[in-house]
Amino acid sequence: MIDYAVILKAIAAMAAVMFGLRVLPLIFCKKPIKNRFIQSFLFYIPYAVLTSMAIPEAFFCTASIPSAIAGIVIACVLAYFEKDLLMVCLSATVAVFITDQVMRFVK
Amino acid sequence: MYANFSYKNRKVVIFLESGIKQASNLGYKKGFFDGIPICLGYIPIALALGISASKLGMNVWITQLMNTTVYSGSGGFAALNLIEGGEVSIITFALTLLVVNCRYLLLSISMAQRLDPGMGFLQRVCFGIFNTDEVFAVAVQNPGKLKFPYLLGLATLPYVGWMSGSFIGCLFTNILPKSVGDALGIMLYAMIIAIVVPPTKKSKQVLFIVIISILMSVLLECNPAITKYLTPGWIIIICAMVSATLGAMFFPVQDSDDDAQGKEAKAQ
Numbered sequence: 001m002i003d004y005a006v007i008l009k010a011i012a013a014m015a016a017v018m019f020g021l022r023v024l025p026l027i028f029c030k031k032p033i034k035n036r037f038i039q040s041f042l043f044y045i046p047y048a049v050l051t052s053m054a055i056p057e058a059f060f061c062t063a064s065i066p067s068a069i070a071g072i073v074i075a076c077v078l079a080y081f082e083k084d085l086l087m088v089c090l091s092a093t094v095a096v097f098i099t100d101q102v103m104r105f106v107k
Numbered sequence: 108m109y110a111n112f113s114y115k116n117r118k119v120v121i122f123l124e125s126g127i128k129q130a131s132n133l134g135y136k137k138g139f140f141d142g143i144p145i146c147l148g149y150i151p152i153a154l155a156l157g158i159s160a161s162k163l164g165m166n167v168w169i170t171q172l173m174n175t176t177v178y179s180g181s182g183g184f185a186a187l188n189l190i191e192g193g194e195v196s197i198i199t200f201a202l203t204l205l206v207v208n209c210r211y212l213l214l215s216i217s218m219a220q221r222l223d224p225g226m227g228f229l230q231r232v233c234f235g236i237f238n239t240d241e242v243f244a245v246a247v248q249n250p251g252k253l254k255f256p257y258l259l260g261l262a263t264l265p266y267v268g269w270m271s272g273s274f275i276g277c278l279f280t281n282i283l284p285k286s287v288g289d290a291l292g293i294m295l296y297a298m299i300i301a302i303v304v305p306p307t308k309k310s311k312q313v314l315f316i317v318i319i320s321i322l323m324s325v326l327l328e329c330n331p332a333i334t335k336y337l338t339p340g341w342i343i344i345i346c347a348m349v350s351a352t353l354g355a356m357f358f359p360v361q362d363s364d365d366d367a368q369g370k371e372a373k374a375q
Contacts, residue, residue, distance in 0.1 A: 002164055007190060010200035011169075014186060015176035017204045018211075023235030025215035027228065040355035042213040044316045045347060046181075047306065048354070049207050050299045051320035052346035053185060056328055057339075058296035063289040071293035072300065079304035085148055089155075092297035097290035 067099035133249060138260025145241045145261075146268035152180045153269045155294035157276020159187050162288060167277040174273045178239065178266065182208050183273075184295050189340045196338075203340045206347055214243045223252040230255045237262035312358040319350040 062068045075092040083091075153174070160170040165187075177183050185207045189200055218238065222231065234255065242262050246253055280288060307314040323346040327333045333342070 002190065003195065004166070004169060006195050006197070007165075007169060007173075009197050010186070010189075010194075011173050011176055013197045013201040014173075014182065014204045017201050018177055018179065018182065018208065019236070021205070021208055021211040022215055022238055023232050025212060026219045026222065026231045026235045026238075029216045029219050036359045037355050039213075040359045041351050042210060043360045044313070044351040044354035045206070046210045047303055047313050047316050048320045048347040048351040049343065050181060050303050051317045052324040052343045052350075053181070053188065053207070054296050054299040054303075055321045055324050057188070058293070058299075061292040061296060063286070067290075068293065071290075071297065075293075075297040075300040076304055079301045080308065082305050083301075085298060085301045086151060088301035089151055089294045089297045092293045092300075093290050096293045097286065100286055100289065 062096050063100045064103060066103060067096045070099040071096040133254065133257035135256040135260035138257040139263055140260075141245055142242075142261045142264035145239075145245065146264035148241065149180075149265050149268045150272040151294065152298055153272025154276040154279075155291055155298075156180065156183050156187070157273035157278075158280050158283070158288060158291050159184075159295065160273075161277045161280040162292075163187060163191055165190070165277075167274070170277050171270070171274060174270060177204065178237070178269060179208055179211075180295070180298065185340070185343070188343075189338070192339050194338050194340055199338060199340045202344060206344045210240070211238075214238065214240065218243055218247070221247060221253050222258075223254045226255050234258045234262065237266055239265060241265065312354060312360075315358070316350050316354045319353060320346050323349060 058072055059065055059068045062071065071092040074095040075088050078088045078091055156174065157170060160173075161167065173186060174183055177186060182204050185203050186200065189203060194200065215235065215238065222234075226234075237259075239262075242258075242265060246258060246261055249257075283291075303317060307317055324342065327337070327342045327346065328339065337345075
């Protein structure tokens with residue numbers, strides 16, 4: 001059950017965070033960051049966050065685990081060959097759809 | 108810094124070839140057209156976000172409100188993740204978004220040095236709200252200081268695509284057959300794969316970060332003793348902070364400012 005009172009407060013908090021991250025540096029920070037540790041941390045954090053978000057959740061996001069694996073494999077292969085973002089997303093979706101249909105047929 | 112966007116550089120090259128010479132001559136119209144490919148890239152992601160939100164049972168207007176203010180694919184996605192997990196702590200929402208999107212801090216700091224010094228307070232606020240990774244990536248390819256009309260033009264269509272995509276996604280969920288809706292669930296993860304995989308080819312360091320994150324995430328999230336006390340949101344924060352800290356300790360990056368200035372000098 002969705003608690004909208006919590007969600008509305010959460011949206012307000014998230015909006016404030018986004019504003020702080022995106023807008024405040026444009027206003028206040030005109031000097032470059034010199035600290036190498038912070039630079040490196042900021043460079044690596046997107047990959048760290050995205051990966052922890054996707055694994056293991058990606059395996060449970062479709063109707064069955066085999067179809068999720070099919071989608072993930074297709075996405076990894078296409079991404080490895082540096083295909084377009086849109087192409088990767090659509091191909092993975094099609095792979096999941098086909099696998100689910102085949103599995104239903106086999107059953 | 109620039110390695111961050113290597114997968115997008117292919118797109119960006121097109122802009123350079125289409126005749127951008129002088130940043131000072133770039134107006135709203137030029138920015139508007141430069142925004143078209145970004146917009147096209149955002150629509151499927153926003154669609155998937157809208158679909159995921161309404162599959163959770165979120166009200167369409169609340170979803171739109173969230174996407175208006177949290178204008179970020181990974182941010183919106185992380186928020187839905189928390190909502191799905193029944194998260195009630197506002198602090199967790201705020202912290203998750205902070206961690207997921209803390210790259211914006213770097214983007215904005217880098218961007219601040221490229222803005223036209225004549226840009227006023229309100230213009231900076233206005234552009235800041237609509238700035239994204241892709242807008243940044245396209246904007247900084249232009250030589251010289253960036254002026255407000257061009258930036259506003261560049262940010263216009265991506266935002267329109269984002270909002271209309273998520274709106275259509277919300278409305279269409281009930282029309283779509285369940286099998287198609289289930290298949291679309293993979294879309295956001297495919298997006299993440301498309302962003303994360305190409306840099307791991309070029310950088311062993313990024314590969315190391317990704318592997319550490321996978322191992323930690325699997326170990327923590329598949330461990331009932333941990334999930335009893337920590338929500339998925341906190342686990343993501345912990346995994347990301349630890350692996351990025353390890354990366355920063357063992358593989359500090361080259362000074363990106365020198366690199367950026369070198370590129371800029373070359374472009375001019």
